[in-house]
Amino acid sequence: MPASKFLSDKFCAVRAKRERRKEARPGELLDAALDLFVEKGFAATKSEEVAARAGVSKGTLFLYFPSKEELFKAVISENLAGRFDDWNARFAAFQGGTPEMLRECMNIWWDHIGSTKVSGITKLMLSEGRNFPELARFYREQFVSPAHVLLRRVLQRGIDRGEFAPVDVDQAVYTVVAPMVFLMLNKHSADVCGTADAPLDPKRFLDLQTDFILAGLAAKPAQGRAS
Amino acid sequence: MPASKFLSDKFCAVRAKRERRKEARPGELLDAALDLFVEKGFAATKSEEVAARAGVSKGTLFLYFPSKEELFKAVISENLAGRFDDWNARFAAFQGGTPEMLRECMNIWWDHIGSTKVSGITKLMLSEGRNFPELARFYREQFVSPAHVLLRRVLQRGIDRGEFAPVDVDQAVYTVVAPMVFLMLNKHSADVCGTADAPLDPKRFLDLQTDFILAGLAAKPAQGRAS
Amino acid sequence: MPASKFLSDKFCAVRAKRERRKEARPGELLDAALDLFVEKGFAATKSEEVAARAGVSKGTLFLYFPSKEELFKAVISENLAGRFDDWNARFAAFQGGTPEMLRECMNIWWDHIGSTKVSGITKLMLSEGRNFPELARFYREQFVSPAHVLLRRVLQRGIDRGEFAPVDVDQAVYTVVAPMVFLMLNKHSADVCGTADAPLDPKRFLDLQTDFILAGLAAKPAQGRAS
Amino acid sequence: MPASKFLSDKFCAVRAKRERRKEARPGELLDAALDLFVEKGFAATKSEEVAARAGVSKGTLFLYFPSKEELFKAVISENLAGRFDDWNARFAAFQGGTPEMLRECMNIWWDHIGSTKVSGITKLMLSEGRNFPELARFYREQFVSPAHVLLRRVLQRGIDRGEFAPVDVDQAVYTVVAPMVFLMLNKHSADVCGTADAPLDPKRFLDLQTDFILAGLAAKPAQGRAS
DNA sequence: TATGAATGAGCCTTCATTCAT
DNA sequence: TATGAATGAAGGCTCATTCAT
Numbered sequence: 001m002p003a004s005k006f007l008s009d010k011f012c013a014v015r016a017k018r019e020r021r022k023e024a025r026p027g028e029l030l031d032a033a034l035d036l037f038v039e040k041g042f043a044a045t046k047s048e049e050v051a052a053r054a055g056v057s058k059g060t061l062f063l064y065f066p067s068k069e070e071l072f073k074a075v076i077s078e079n080l081a082g083r084f085d086d087w088n089a090r091f092a093a094f095q096g097g098t099p100e101m102l103r104e105c106m107n108i109w110w111d112h113i114g115s116t117k118v119s120g121i122t123k124l125m126l127s128e129g130r131n132f133p134e135l136a137r138f139y140r141e142q143f144v145s146p147a148h149v150l151l152r153r154v155l156q157r158g159i160d161r162g163e164f165a166p167v168d169v170d171q172a173v174y175t176v177v178a179p180m181v182f183l184m185l186n187k188h189s190a191d192v193c194g195t196a197d198a199p200l201d202p203k204r205f206l207d208l209q210t211d212f213i214l215a216g217l218a219a220k221p222a223q224g225r226a227s
Numbered sequence: 228m229p230a231s232k233f234l235s236d237k238f239c240a241v242r243a244k245r246e247r248r249k250e251a252r253p254g255e256l257l258d259a260a261l262d263l264f265v266e267k268g269f270a271a272t273k274s275e276e277v278a279a280r281a282g283v284s285k286g287t288l289f290l291y292f293p294s295k296e297e298l299f300k301a302v303i304s305e306n307l308a309g310r311f312d313d314w315n316a317r318f319a320a321f322q323g324g325t326p327e328m329l330r331e332c333m334n335i336w337w338d339h340i341g342s343t344k345v346s347g348i349t350k351l352m353l354s355e356g357r358n359f360p361e362l363a364r365f366y367r368e369q370f371v372s373p374a375h376v377l378l379r380r381v382l383q384r385g386i387d388r389g390e391f392a393p394v395d396v397d398q399a400v401y402t403v404v405a406p407m408v409f410l411m412l413n414k415h416s417a418d419v420c421g422t423a424d425a426p427l428d429p430k431r432f433l434d435l436q437t438d439f440i441l442a443g444l445a446a447k448p449a450q451g452r453a454s
Numbered sequence: 455m456p457a458s459k460f461l462s463d464k465f466c467a468v469r470a471k472r473e474r475r476k477e478a479r480p481g482e483l484l485d486a487a488l489d490l491f492v493e494k495g496f497a498a499t500k501s502e503e504v505a506a507r508a509g510v511s512k513g514t515l516f517l518y519f520p521s522k523e524e525l526f527k528a529v530i531s532e533n534l535a536g537r538f539d540d541w542n543a544r545f546a547a548f549q550g551g552t553p554e555m556l557r558e559c560m561n562i563w564w565d566h567i568g569s570t571k572v573s574g575i576t577k578l579m580l581s582e583g584r585n586f587p588e589l590a591r592f593y594r595e596q597f598v599s600p601a602h603v604l605l606r607r608v609l610q611r612g613i614d615r616g617e618f619a620p621v622d623v624d625q626a627v628y629t630v631v632a633p634m635v636f637l638m639l640n641k642h643s644a645d646v647c648g649t650a651d652a653p654l655d656p657k658r659f660l661d662l663q664t665d666f667i668l669a670g671l672a673a674k675p676a677q678g679r680a681s
Numbered sequence: 682m683p684a685s686k687f688l689s690d691k692f693c694a695v696r697a698k699r700e701r702r703k704e705a706r707p708g709e710l711l712d713a714a715l716d717l718f719v720e721k722g723f724a725a726t727k728s729e730e731v732a733a734r735a736g737v738s739k740g741t742l743f744l745y746f747p748s749k750e751e752l753f754k755a756v757i758s759e760n761l762a763g764r765f766d767d768w769n770a771r772f773a774a775f776q777g778g779t780p781e782m783l784r785e786c787m788n789i790w791w792d793h794i795g796s797t798k799v800s801g802i803t804k805l806m807l808s809e810g811r812n813f814p815e816l817a818r819f820y821r822e823q824f825v826s827p828a829h830v831l832l833r834r835v836l837q838r839g840i841d842r843g844e845f846a847p848v849d850v851d852q853a854v855y856t857v858v859a860p861m862v863f864l865m866l867n868k869h870s871a872d873v874c875g876t877a878d879a880p881l882d883p884k885r886f887l888d889l890q891t892d893f894i895l896a897g898l899a900a901k902p903a904q905g906r907a908s
Numbered sequence: 909t910a911t912g913a914a915t916g917a918g919c920c921t922t923c924a925t926t927c928a929t
Numbered sequence: 930t931a932t933g934a935a936t937g938a939a940g941g942c943t944c945a946t947t948c949a950t
Contacts (some may be wrong), residue, residue, distance in 0.1 A: 022934070043270060044358050047920060057936050062921065105229075122419075129417035131271050131362065136417040148422050154292045165436070170425035174409075174432050175439060182405035182422055190356035190363040191439030193408055198397035205401050209395070212402065212443030216435070274945060284911045289946065476913070498724060498812050501941060516942065545912050576873075581808030583871035585725050590871040602876050621889070624879035628863075628886050629893060635866065635874060638860035644810035645818040646803075647862055649829045652851035659855050662848070666856060666897030670889070706930095728924060738932050844918065 026064050028054040030078050033071050038120025038188060040127050042072055042135070073138050079118045081142040087150060098158030099214050102176070105154060106210050109180060113204070119184035126185065151176050155217075164217040172217070179209040253291050255281040257305050260298050265347025269299055269355050269362075299351075300365050306345045308369040314377060325385030329403070332381060333437050336407060342429070345427050346411040353412065359416060378403055382444075391444040399444070406436040480518050482508040484532050487525050492574025492642055496526055496582050496589070527592050533572045535596040541604060552612030553668050556630070559608060560664050563634060569656070573638040580639065605630055609671075616673040626671070633663040707745050709735040711759050713844045714752050719801025719869060722810050723753055723816075753805075756820050762823040768831060779839030780895050783857070786835060787891050792859060796883070800865040807866065832857055836898075845898040853898070860890040 011213065032053035036045045047068050051061040065071040070119045094101050121139070129136035132189050158164035185200050186193045194200045259280035263272045274295050278288040292298040314335070321328050340346050348366070356363035378400045385391035410429050413420045421427050471619045486507035490499045501522050505515040519525040541562065542556050567573050575593070583590035612618035637656050640647045648654045713734035717726045728749050732742040746752040768789070775782050794800050802820070810817035832854045839845035864883050867874045875881050 019454055025934085037351040041270075041355065042356060046918090056934095058920090059922080059936055062936075063934070066921095068920070090367050123353075125419040126350075126412050126416045128268065129419045130266075130415075131268060133417070136419055139419055140422070144419060145422055148425070168431075171428060171431055173425070173437060174421065174427050175435055177420060178409035178432075178436065179405050182401075182408050185353050185408065185412065188357070189353045190360065192356045192363055192371060193404060194401065195367070195372050198375070198400070201398060204395070204398050205405075208398055208402055208443070209405065212439045215442040216439030273943090285945090286911050286947085287909080290910075295945070487820055495724075495809065497722075500939085510913095512941090513915055513943080515915075516874060517913070520942095557946070577807075579873040580804075580866050580870045582722065582875045584720075584869075585722060587871070590873055593873055594876070598873060599876055602879070606891030622885075624711050625882060625885055625889060627879070628875065628881050629889060631874060631884075632863035632890065633859050635863050636855075639862065639866065642811075643807045644814065646806040646810045646820055646825060647858060648855065649821070649826050652854070653830070654855050655852060658849070658852050659859075662852060662856055662897070663859065666893045669896040681927085727922090739924090740926085740932050741930080744930070749924070 015097045025056070026053070026058070027029075028080055028159055029056070029061060029064055029071070030075055034075050034079065034117060034120070036125055037072060037075065038117050042068075042124055042132065047071075067133060069132065076121060076135075076139055076142055080113075080121060080139075083112065084146045084150070091150065091154065092133075098154065098161060098163045099218075102154055102158070102214065103136050105151070105176075106180075106206055108205070110206055114180060114183050114187075114206075120188045122181065123188040126181070147177075158217065168216060175213055175216070178215075179206060236410055252281075252283065252287070253301070254305075256283070256291060256298070257302050261302050261306060261344060261347070262357065264299065264302065264351055265344050269295075269351055270358065274298075276434060296359065296362060299359075299362055301381070303348060303362075303366055307348060307366075310339065311373045318381065325381065325388060325390045326445075329381055329385070329441065330338055330437055332341065333403075333407075337410075337430070337433060341407060341410050341414075341433075344354065345414045349411045350415040353408070374404075375400055385444065395445060402440055403441070406433060406440075479508070479510070479514070480528075483510070483515060483518055483525070484529055488529050488533065488574070490597075491526060491529065491578055492571050496522075496578055496586065501525075511632065521574060523589060526589055530575060530589075530593055530596055534575060534593075536568075537566065538604070545604065545608065552608065552615060552617045553672075556608055556612070556668065557664050559605070560630075561633075561662055564637075564657070564660055567670060568637050568641075568660075574642045576635065576638045577642040580635070601631075602627055611660045612671065621671060629667055629670070633660060633667075683780075706735075706737065706741070707755070708759075710737070710742060710745060710752070711756050714796060715756050715760060715801070718753065718756065718805055719798050723805055724812065725750075728752075750813065750816060753813075753816055757802060757816075757820055757823055759801060761794075764793065765827045765831065770834065772831065777841060779835065779844045780899075782838070783835055783895065785892055786832070787857075787861075787887055791864075791884070791887060795861060795864050795868075795887075801869045803862065803865045804869040807862070826859075829854055839898065848898060855896070860887060860894075864893055 029050065033050045036050055036053060039045075045068075047061055048058045050071070051058050054061075060074065061071070061219070065074060090108070091105070091198075094104070099172050101149075113122075121143075123141045125136060144179075155164065155167075155169045155172050155176075159166050159169070182193070183206065186200055187202070256277065260272075260277045263277055263280060266272075274288055275285045277298070278285045281288075288298070292301060317335070318328065318332070321331070340349075349370075352363060352366045357368070379396050382391065382394075382396045382399050382403075386393050386396070409420070410433065413427055414429070418426075466628060483504065487499075487504045490504055490507060493499075499522075501515055502512045504525070505512050508515070515525070538627070544562070545555065548558070567576075576597075579590060579593045583593070606623050609621075609626050609630075609660065610622045613623070615622050636647070637654075637660065640654055641656070646654075682897065714726075714731045717731055717734060720726075726749075728742055729739045731752070731768070732739045735742075742752070746755060772782065772786070775785070794803075803824075806817060808821045810820070833850050836845065836848075836850045836853050836857075840847050840850070863874070864881075864887065867881055868883070872880070
């Protein structure tokens with residue numbers, strides 16, 4: 001093996017490694033940002049900390065993202081937007097009954113979002129959206145709206161097929177959203193919803209809540225029910 | 228009437244007025260603090276703003292509260308702690324069925340807390356509790372624990388009287404808490420839970436959700452239900 | 455002298471001193487800012503330096519001026535704008551011949567601006583106006599326009615009274631402005647206009663230049679003159 | 682023609698082309714630097730911008746010039762120094778009257794420097810010379826001194842030939858320099874010398890100013906003249 | 909008791925320069 | 930020779946808290 005070949009190989013290997021790092025940088029920064037934003041909040045996270053956790057210096061962060069706010073928007077895009085193509089397709093193809101479909105909905109959400117640190121993004125927007133209106137706008141546009149559309153479609157399907165009572169779909173969506181939001185908050189919120197001696201079991205809570213929703217959607221008007 | 232009595236009376240009146248103002252100060256500061264903390268968050272609220280809204284100067288704030296954090300603890304004490312004596316008594320005396328009792332529970336909470344700015348405190352603790360552990364601890368001790376105790380008592384009563392299915396009370400409590408928490412967040416959170424074209428109607432949501440809970444608690448195990 | 459009187463006196467003296475300082479602050483800061491801006495340029499002057507030269511801390515500067523740029527606008531207002539009332543009145547009342555008037559004009563400018571550090575402001579705007587368009591706009595509006603109006607009035611008076619040839623007043627104004635600008639630059643510019651062995655004598659230069667202007671304004675078209 | 686010759690030729694051509702590119706690099710960088718320094722100032726120009734405008738990367742700039750400051754010195758050398766051989770020869774050979782010579786002087790300066798972007802260098806040194814003393818020194822040595830020498834020679838010639846009054850040559854030089862400096866500044870300075878409704882016409886200004894200078898140099902002491 | 913001027917640590921962002929490739 | 934990713938010191942501005950009055 002000639003020296004030139006060896007050198008060339010070495011050169012390629014090193015360059016490859018360098019380029020791999022370069023391409024990995026934004027991802028590493030986004031991961032670090034998600035971790036820290038979720039842990040401490042957007043305003044309370046220092047950009048230098050994000051850089052440090054990603055293993056780079058302060059300046060490098062701004063090489064990839066022009067500002068802390070844009071970094072957060074990228075975190076949203078990376079982790080939330082763009083999941084909907086998959087989800088929408090999944091439900092368009094769903095064959096079974098709508099109660100099962102709704103339960104599936106909850107479960108997929110739980111696996112992809114609720115049980116992961118991605119759920120922290122929702123907590124963040126709830127917490128700090130008011131102080132960062134542009135971030136709130138972006139989040140609503142990228143995540144909240146598509147999610148509501150999807151859920152409305154599921155509920156309407158159930159009503160159309162006679163599986164659900166003809167409730168006000170717009171309001172019922174919030175009924176589905178509420179337990180999800182609650183779980184996301186609980187996960188990231190210093191346990192200020194519950195008590196240490198009887199901690200929330202998220203999965204059981206979700207099942208129980210889904211039971212309630214399904215019971216409610218299927219129920220005939222109950223006695224003692226609000227008019 | 229001796230002159231001294233007259234003087235004394237006058238003196239007392241002036242002193243009383245002065246002291247009333249002096250004693251009112253903390254209350255005015257607490258009101259201002261609640262407003263602003265709820266509006267902008269704890270960390271994002273400047274202590275000078277609080278003082279300004281209370282009509283005093285920056286220095287005066289620190290005369291009554293040694294730090295911003297202590298100010299917030301005082302806000303919690305003032306607005307949340309101490310309501311439980313009333314509430315507990317109310318439910319101890321309740322005569323009707325437990326479904327009605329639970330509905331009453333929701334309504335009282337809505338009137339006293341949920342629909343008022345006090346609900347913002349919960350939002351605050353969910354949002355920023357992690358960054359201020361001492362505040363979170365204080366809030367849990369003063370508010371969360373007593374609330375859970377109360378709700379557990381209600382649910383247990385329903386089970387004992389055969390009105391509710393024998394669910395896991397600890398988890399079911401969260402089922403009641405969740406919609407409350409959701410409403411409190413929604414009220415103070417830049418609309419990041421919903422969409423502008425179908426805004427949440429809090430009262431209807433609460434009724435609907437209560438229906439669901441009652442349907443769920445009353446229901447026999449449904450088909451398609453999680454095991 | 456009763457103790458209370460003594461205390462009261464002492465109190466008043468101290469308060470007075472404090473208030474005097476408070477009222478003096480903006481002026482001290484403006485002086486410091488003028489010095490440093492003229493010495494190092496606007497961009498190159500750190501706000502902390504300005505504060506330090508005024509004998510206060512960084513934060514104090516921003517107590518009085520919301521930004522470095524506003525500080526500079528205040529420097530302009532303080533030192534340039536508002537002189538025109540005096541100047542305009544002076545020339546409105548002038549009785550003598552216009553050549554003397556123009557010479558007087560140069561001399562007053564020299565005494566009030568040219569020979570003082572205030573002349574550095576013009577140098578600054580010439581140097582950095584492009585990078586700070588809002589400052590340039592403010593300076594033009596507050597100083598350049600009124601100055602041109604005044605000079606045009608003087609030149610027109612000379613023409614009207616038959617003392618000056620009927621030159622294009624708009625262009626001739628620049629002829630008067632040019633030596634002033636040149637002197638201001640020279641004063642604040644590391645001697646990049648001249649040579650160490652034959653330094654510029656500003657007063658003689660100004661007189662000589664004024665002679666030339668007056669000779670030029672009075673002259674009949676000379677041989678070798680541009681068509 | 683031997684193969685080696687052919688190869689050698691080809692080699693040389695390729696090498697020549699490569700070297701031409703390589704040798705052109707500094708020139709392209711100097712052009713870019715002149716443009717940007719003149720446009721935005723020395724300190725406010727980012728080295729990356731210079732590289733970008735020259736079509737190379739940031740690193741390459743520092744390959745040819747060890748620092749931004751050295752780059753600027755090279756800009757001065759390239760554009761100002763070395764013109765004097767030509768100019769000096771031109772005036773040594775001049776045959777006509779000195780007034781025409783001085784007018785020629787102004788015109789040549791205007792064509793070669795004043796009306797071109799090179800005039801921006803003078804503006805730069807006036808603006809930022811103080812913050813970069815080494816640059817100011819270099820500029821004075823390379824440009825200001827030779828220019829003064831040349832002008833002094835012209836004026837002295839006029840006096841010697843009886844065409845000009847026996848003024849103080851050292852000071853009179855500044856009289857010639859001033860309008861040039863003024864025009865250079867005005868060209869590069871956000872119009873802070875004039876007003877929008879009566880903008881400066883550089884060529885007319887220069888002619889007018891030259892008329893004044895010549896009138897002044899030729900004039901017998903005028904009435905109202907400074908003693 | 910009440911004031912508000914003053915402080916200074918802290919944060920986001922920029923940019924000349926370096927160096928591994 | 931050429932690249933461009935990475936660095937880190939520096940600068941404008943904020944705000945909880947102090948303290949002289």
